[in-house]
Amino acid sequence: MTVKGKPDDLISQAKEALGYTAALSVQKSLASLDDAARKKRFKTNLGLAIGGNCNMDFLIPGLYAGLAAEGISVLVHSTEYDNWIGEALAGGVEADAWLIWISANGASNGGLGRGDIPIDGIAGACQRIVESGAQAIVILPEALAAEADPFSPFASWRRDLRDTLSASLSESVIQLDPTSVQLDIGFKNWVAGRYWTTSKCPAHPDAATVLAQKAAVVIARALLPAVRAVAVDLDNTLWGGVVGEDGVGGIALDPHSDGNPYLRLQRFLKDLSDSGVPVSVISKNNEDDARQPFRECPEMILKEDDIVHFIANWDNKHQGLARISEALNLGIDSLCFLDDSPHEREEARLMLPGLVVPELPEDPDERVDFLTDSDLFLIPHVSKGDRTRVVYYKADAKRRELAGRAADFEDYLLGLEMVLTPERICEANLDRVAQLVHKTNQFNLTTRRHGRKWIANVAENPDHYAFCYSQRDKFGDAGLIAVVLALAGEDAGGIKIDTWLMSCRVLGRGIEHAIAEHFAGWHKEHGGGEVKASYIPTAKNAQVAQFFDRLGFDVVDERDDGTKAYCTKGLDVPDHLAIIKT
Template identity: 30%
Template structure:
């Protein structure tokens, strides 16, 4: 025992005591266990891998080794390896889960992938199906290329075993100048983590122009819905110092713009164009940025001109690879060895960053971005526990950590200003939780910045469900931020749809942890986006008032003093109309997606009754919140698209819209209204909408689609809510 104590003390003086213990104590189980208890509170990914391997080697010992539950995370990893080697897959997964603490993304991904692999090895399909949530979370956290490739392979092997339905399916062609084969599986895995099933076409090395200008039978047969053009700045032939930089920039903008238009004409697709990374190494050094014709200045100018050109086009978006390269470092992004050996760009260590960046843009294009950030309070918005320390005792401002909490609050306030709803979910007495907002001089956020403020002692998953219900959003639109790893793990296990952020120990890293999820990525920012947070706050207030109001629901709705503006589609509204068509999932009766070009055509197409709806009430201006598109046919107005933002559910706005459509039908000589409901995973609550509005079921198809009909005169005569309608009832 004395020798063991001396050995442990010597290990304590090593630079990496746990790593040294794993390396030298494998044969001495007693000393190893003591070392894991002393040094194993915060194992790294490297430690976890080594402990799993070492645990596996213990399985062959006789007599059999038994490790009891409990102890440090390092002890749990050792036990997980032992159980995995014995084929006790469920128990191994539980042991790995018990190793959770304030992890970095790499260790989080390793742990989730370990659990997914264990469950995937089970003999029964029910257990194998439980691997999917772990695999998805592993993909979201993965920052290592090898991990992403493993996830993609396992995803393929598991396909069919209880695989959850994708939130979005897309055919993506990845074309460009470098070798792209290594990037493709990384993109698939990163998309999978976000609920996107991406089918990929990978272009040949440097063949993007030939493939776009075609003909290319393989690409035409693939018919991409999106094209990613990844073009390296070095392929443009920009000189060290260009004698006519204006001509270089104009030439490249015109060339790339023609390729965008060619792609859209052939496949009616969305185009994602990379900008250019300014090289870290340039023979002109700093002069490259200061000289008018310097390579760095030309590439930066070209990048800015591409942003402007993309803004003038429909369905073209810029992948900011220069910013992505700054995240990992340009010397990591531009790996000369990888380029010379395999024409690989970015370098292997930067591939995950590009894969996640592109997946985040596809998520935004598909309308899957998160809408609400739910935040804890103690040790999240401020340091300390307000219930114990009091308002004067919490850490906020003045100290380095206090300044970091202030910076995080500023970051959250900026998210709110661009349309993200904020909500509080804290285990606290309500009065204590609100006290810092009312009394601490360093608070940046106020109570009025939150759509919901929930401070109680109920389980946080229950409170998150309540927040989602009050705001009329799905749980998959919520991002949860909490400093407590136990609370995070509980939400992960109970509500796998919720995106949970792993916060670092240092609050200075909180903004980066949230930003790194890419959960709130957007491709454009409309006026309605800027109003959304205020609209969600109004919705939260509405939910609180309606639950406490003695009025009937209709009387309460009448008290909202609503003004509804129904107008034909307008050119200036096309970006918002396109956004609404492609991101609305709940009140969306057919869920037919449209490109921006297709939406724009409806502005002047007299064959359609195409109306947008804006709403104002006593809580504020909610902006453009609903769309109804119907086709004029002889004696009939046929509703083909009808959708509404979740922010304005429960106000009987649908009554107003269908009555206006009925009046327009009568004005145009139609006598009947028809509408279709096509079921999806998201719109089930509106299956009976047409019947509630006075329509009759005329037909049910094999795919579950329902056709409803009604006399236009009867619908126009129905009594709706008390609103002021600003709109002529014309075709």
């Protein structure tokens, strides 16, 4: 494949499966971008270290192309051949993430033996990477050419090796099994023994490029999910037929017949919900008819209790989708709409620019595979906070009910019984902190997308303010909802706020004022002095344009683009109704 065109054209093509030569062309073209073009095109920068018991060089073009397709500018550091463990333990590599390939070819010396690998050394090095604040992604041992014979001793040896390695790694380490890539491109297109003999590459360069692109998606999704909520149609989407016309007994839900593909989609959505992605219903239906299958059909995998917002009426669907987005406090570009009707999909796209609308196949049997192949829903790591997020969204509906009953807004906030818990950023919460830094847009004063390593380095310095905050109320625990990073300056007692962000899930309750109170108290205890801050406008953070003004900061500089620099000797913290737990 020959790649031609402007850098953006190349990046668009990079979203497709490229061969090694084409990916190399993309990499070279990206290198030609000047700083202004790079800043405009990429939403974040990433330092990536790569290493393993094999030659990783053939993966580099695919990593550059794949990460560029995800809006990430990457700088790759290649460790010396089979010396990654030493470099990781030494701690001298500045990287936000590590990609490590423990190759079966490397472990077997290209199919000559079936020895052991340094499991403890690998696990220890990965743990050191995680403790340093970087993300560790391990590519597990690939199937060998000898495994074309399913009874080959290499097959059982490699499976045992993979399972032992997998069990040794901590939960914070992302594990990427290359089997899906091998199956996708075909085993014969993967195997190329001459490349191991000549360059210690475990696969054909074209196959290594496809694997690199898959790894790039995993790295990108670990930073920022592509989809944070789903709204799904009902008739001919979650079941076959139209419940309002066919009746609950006439819709297709037989798992052994024509109901199977619809139940597969339900299973897909149920698993997403269990991973922290809220699922809502948007249907043109009478509400009683729409709810009937959930209440009367035991075959249903997706239960009524799994649905966060249930909208069934005869309004245009884009209106309901906008309501769901607003109720979840998520941008429309974080919401995915699934509907069997091309007319409904097109209307939603036109009326709600940015909405994620996959072009579902007409054949229900193809839909789950299509959604899986899209990589939109890939979730490399599920934290405890992710698992409880849907519970929070459901509880938020009860908060809205309380707001409707309250005599006034202050009465409503008092009734919530809010508690804010500040916590110093550390290894235990770093994953969630980094996730918030990379995905928060609306309440984000600077929208700086710092990497795990940078955040961890800031948190290690006791002179810096590096806190995250969890919030709960009488309806449930919102989990980790805010991050503030402020850097001690060279002037005695001075500090500069670098990052101040808060999840949209808790907007409008004064939580930000409780955070300001904690920051002001900490700063006073640590000597006080001048506090500097800045507001950098984006397309999504206009709501916080006056935030520092409301805290009593003075504007010392304002640019034509709306960027403002602030300073103050002391914060003027507004009243709030949250209890700060220390």
